[in-house]
Amino acid sequence: MAVHYLEFERPIADIETKIEELSKLSETAGAGAFDAEIEALRARAQEMRRDAYAHLDAWQKVQVARHPDRPHFVDYAAGLIDEFVEMKGDRKFADDQAIMGGLGRFRGRPVVVMGNEKGRDTVTRVKHNFGYARPEGYRKAIRLMELAERFNLPVISFVDTTAAYPGVASEERGVAEAIARSTEKSLLLGVPMVSIVTGEGGSGGALGIACGSRVLILEHAVYSVIPPEGANSILWRGARTPEDAAKALKITAQDLLAMKIVDRIVPEPPGGAHSDPEAALKAVGDAVEEELKALEGFTPDELRKARADRFYAIGRQGLQ
Secondary structure, eight states: OOOOOOGGGHHHHHHHHHHHHHHHHHHHHOTTTTHHHHHHHHHHHHHHHHHHHHSOOHHHHHHHHTOTTSOOHHHHHHHHEEEEEEOOOOSSSOOOTTEEEEEEEETTEEEEEEEEOOOSSHHHHHHTGGGOOOHHHHHHHHHHHHHHHHTTOOEEEEEEESOOOOSHHHHHTTHHHHHHHHHHHHHHOSSOEEEEEEEEEEHHHHHTTTOOSEEEEETTOEEESSOHHHHHHHHSTTSSOHHHHHHHHTOBHHHHHHTTSSSEEEOOOTTOGGGOHHHHHHHHHHHHHHHHHHTTTOOHHHHHHHHHHHHHTTTOTTOO
């Protein structure tokens, strides 16, 4: 499979192209002919990747968050959830595969898990509507959360969507009301809920399943009220650039932690989660396990109050 390089990774791509060329030459020149050169180039590429990812600006983080090879919900479900049983449909209209979810065991603990799924190739992207959830997706999420509450199971949600689907049919079926109901259900849950933004957390489409007792975010993920392109188009009428909008929106994990919109940043492997998915899954699993343990013993009323206090406090710093 061809490697997908982002714009700022072009110098790294050039070096890795040279590595590939030398590797092919070594097949004809004899084993070990270019080993020293290849190892030197690999070390240089690794150093450049570490340096690049240590100094990403806001727009570059948006690009990383959208990287097609980042782990998706299906990867987290396969890698972290044992005995996963998918539950389909909202019992009202249809099954929306842009939001998936079901029952399973997370490191031995029974849980309800759900999340956005974008798909990875043409067929799966169409199947999952590129992660743009319709109203029935949020009503499915509500159904899953009601199930969790009925059986006293913690909820884990994985957030990765540009936005909810804005099409006419989606509006006709009440997407705004569905998102609002899902957000309300998240806030009023009587069981622990840990939400983690794994890629792109966009607008109400993300918020509908992101109002957890704890909100985590991967190091190079983003979380925003509107995508940078939309902010540039709507607010500035295209007079500036998405890069400017990304910086102004304060959407990086580091900005969000400073504003107390998220509770914790989960480190990614050097080169991003897509460079080492197994390490990324382990880091996410360890963080979620710690947060679930910290929420043990709370009563439903205590969980609701803590969640309300947490979200009411957003934006109030410095206003007193």
